[in-house]
Amino acid sequence: MIKDLTQGSIRRHLITMSIPIGIGMFVQTLYFMVDLYFVGRLGDAALAGVSAAGTIMYIVMALTQMLGVGTVALMARAIGAHDKVDSNLIFNQSLLMSGLCAVVILFTGLALTPYYFHALGADPQTTEMGVNYLRWYAPGLALQFILNALGSALRAGGIVKPVMLVQIISVLINIVLAPILIAGWGTGYPLGVLGAGLASSIAIAVGVIMGAVYFAKQEHFVRFQRNQMHPQWGVWRRILNIGFPAGAEFACFFVFMAVIYSIISHFGPAAMAGFGVGSRLMQAIFLPGMAIAFAVPAIAGQNMGAKAMDRVRETMRQAMYLEVGVMVLLTLVCKFQPSWLVGTFARDPQSALVAAEFLHIISWNFVATGLIFVCSGFFQALGNTWPSLLSTGTRLFLFAIPAYWLSQQPDFTLHQLWYLSVATVACQAMMNLGMLRWQWKKSVAGMASGSATGVAENRNAGELNLSTE
Structure with missing residues (x-):
């Protein structure tokens, strides 16, 4: 079932992987969009x-990422x-770590959500709605x-369509359940926001069952192995060093x-709702660009493992071209039709205007x-994701302090917050491009040094064999 990405057209690999990834991510986003609609x-x-x-x-995305x-x-x-041995070990340890994180998130969602909403400074009615939703969405x-x-195991092997199909079916289940549980269609018992969380949880549970059945029956390169389901700290360090x-x-x-949210909460529920929708x-609009970036680690990573550095460089070039082209088109859509995009989800005129x-x-x-997305994908493939974290942390610092200062000014408006965000993203992108160039040169030099060392070792071994003969 594993797909060899070290052969064939790089552009074709990027497109054929990114399309199913993008569809799968879009379908996954529909979980929340369906809830927002009702x-x-x-x-x-x-x-x-x-x-x-x-x-x-x-938080969930942070841990899953x-x-x-x-x-x-x-x-x-x-x-x-x-x-194959290392692949199986990594997969089983990843599965073990995922199970432990799932337990932590379930406990957090059930027990600690009221404290989160109080920290945001939300009004009592908004807090009640958010807590009810999260407690039923936590599973x-x-x-x-x-x-x-x-x-993740399938994507590393270039297999993305099965995950897409599972996500599509899950969302269809959610779409069917949402009006029944939220609005009470056909039952006469509307559950409101509680029903929104429950519908999503049921749909995801069905998706997990389907994914597990597919993996057990169809995937043969890596498999679940009970004897590897105990903590192996060396493997955890390897996963976490990159992840x-x-x-x-x-x-x-x-x-x-x-x-x-803490800044705009002073503008009332309409502003919070508008920003939430926007x-x-x-x-959702970012998904095509994210899909291209998500295809990069598998393609570049396999070629890194095969020491095909020219193909890694070509992956970098093709991904940048595709990404810029897609993002320009998406920019034009938001410039000319933002009201049409938000009208379906924000019925209140003030919320729709904010969005x-x-x-x-x-x-x-x-x-x-x-x-930034593409650079992040290459940092993953190169085995060093710390530069991405550095640029993101820098952006947060550049945004949070001026944003707080602006919010204290008497003439503060939401527009100022959005323009500040645009400026800090531009700074982050320039940082990422510079650090990617540095990391690439370092990786190429390291690969060349390793090759030279290997040649020297082989030469010395040959000389030793000749002398002993």
Whole structure:
């Protein structure tokens, strides 16, 4: 089932992988979009509560990225080097770590969510709605870790379509359940935001079962092995050395979103709801660019494992071209039709205005964001994701302090916050490009040094054999 990405057209590999990845990510995003559609009809407080609760997803994404990035990077190199033993070990340890994280998230979602909303300074009604939603969505968030472990193993081997199909079926289940559980269609018992969380959790649970069945029956290069399901700290260190910075990036995004919510909470539920809709739509709009970047670690990683550095360089070039082209098109969409995009989800005129203005301004940084995505993918393939974390942390610092200062000024407006975000993303993109250039030169030099050492060792071994003869 493993796909050899060390042969064939790089551009074709990028496109054929990114399309299913993009579809799968879009379908996964529909979980939240479906909830927003029906929850939006429950009023601003419900919409604001569910939107604010959605920022918890950044914590889940941080942990799944931490495990998924490390797993994909290490497994792709092992597959490129045809090392089946190491591939199996990495997969089983990743599965074990995912299970432990799932338990932690489940406990957090059930017990600690009220403290999160109080920290945001949300009003009592918004807090009640958000807590009810998260407590029933927590099981689904926990199950995401298992699905992520299976999907990461497949993506490292260039297999992405099965995960896409599982996600499509899961979302279809969610779409069917959402009106029944949220609005009470056919039952006469509307559950409101509680039903939104429950519908998503049931759909994700079905997806995990389907993914596990497929993996057990179809995947043969890596398999579940019970004797490897105990902690092996050396493997954990390898996974976390690459994955931890990537996960910490999403933790920074969580802090970034929390800063924004804490600042705009003073503008009332309509502003919070509008920003929630705008930011979720932005994430959906980013999916084509993210899909290209998500294909990069597997393609570049396998070629790194095979020591095909020319193909790694070509992957870098083709990914940058595709990313910029896609992001330019998405920028134009948000420049000319932001109101149309938000109209389906934000019925309240004030919320819709906030969301549309947010997308119109923030779209200036789409190209820069795309370059950040691609750079992050290459840092993963090169085995050093710390530069991405450094640039993200720098952006958070450059944004949070001026944002807080601006919020204290008497003439402060939300527009100032969005333009500040655009400026800091541009700085982050320039940092990433510079650090990628440095990391690439370092990796090429290291590969050349390793090759020279290997040649010298072979020569010495040959001389020793001649002398003993």
